[in-house]
Amino acid sequence: MTAIGIYGSSGRMGRAIAEQIAVAGATFAGGVDAGGDPSALAGVADVLVDFSTPSALDAHLAISRAAGTPLVIGTTGLTQAQHAAIDAAAADIAVLQTGNTSLGVTLLARLVRETAAKLGTDWDIEIVESHHRHKVDAPSGTAILLGEAAAAGRGTTLSELRVDGRAGLTGARTEGTIGMASLRGGSVIGDHNVVFASEGERIELAHLAQDRSIFAKGAVRAALWIASQPPGRYRMGDVLGL
């Protein structure tokens, strides 16, 4: 049985993942939270999942790499330098990083990419996300993932097109840009709406998460899959065959 260790095990996601490890019939290798010893876990787990905080990721990545233990990274709010460190670690271990482990969002990203590829830049793309009041990063990792999918559909990168949270005298919208807006409040698990707006018509592709278990199921599925993969950087699409 595959033993899965959790960085961030006492958090909202960590607890949901521990439940799904049991449902999947896998073994819970243990968990670490703030102040714990992340090295000890790498020695006893076959695979690690990180749903903690960006400031802890560098250490978790280095420890996984040194131990040769595959790692699933669900933590969001990562920097470009951290993405580069993930690319480097992927030379030695299997790493899967994603802003959203759910089947629904993985499929939505595919639909967004295809839609953006078919529509011209006269179709404005805006991404609106809503989350609970405790969320500390914005825009969400999922909004970024969906923005990357839209940009890829248009043959470019999100960093070329991204416009965050407009305010004040912004001027008219620049054609081809991808706008991002974030709402925070209450207990919203995670809603994402990708709007394609043209003159006289609008397409909206949305995903509404109603329970954290969808992310936890995906994280466990990814962990069980990546445990037997060779070194490399993987995506949820690889796990789900999408």
Ligand SMILES: NC(=O)C1=CN([C@@H]2O[C@H](COP(=O)(O)OP(=O)(O)OC[C@H]3O[C@@H](n4cnc5c(N)ncnc54)[C@H](OP(=O)(O)O)[C@@H]3O)[C@@H](O)[C@H]2O)C=CC1
């Ligand atoms: N990819 C996906 O599908 C999803 C990703 N997420 C992301 O997962 C992350 C966690 O979300 P959520 O569970 O809601 O957040 P929580 O705040 O509920 O949990 C975070 C956990 O990380 C722990 N932690 C803090 N510092 C460290 C550290 N240095 N080492 C180890 N653990 C640490 C916290 O411990 P303590 O309480 O002791 O501080 C806490 O248990 C966020 O980045 C979120 O955006 C969330 C849902 C889905």
Ligand SMILES: O=C(O)C1=N[C@H](C(=O)O)C[C@H](O)C1
């Ligand atoms: O913090 C959360 O809760 C969530 N975070 C992820 C994100 O940033 O997209 C995934 C999900 O939307 C819930």
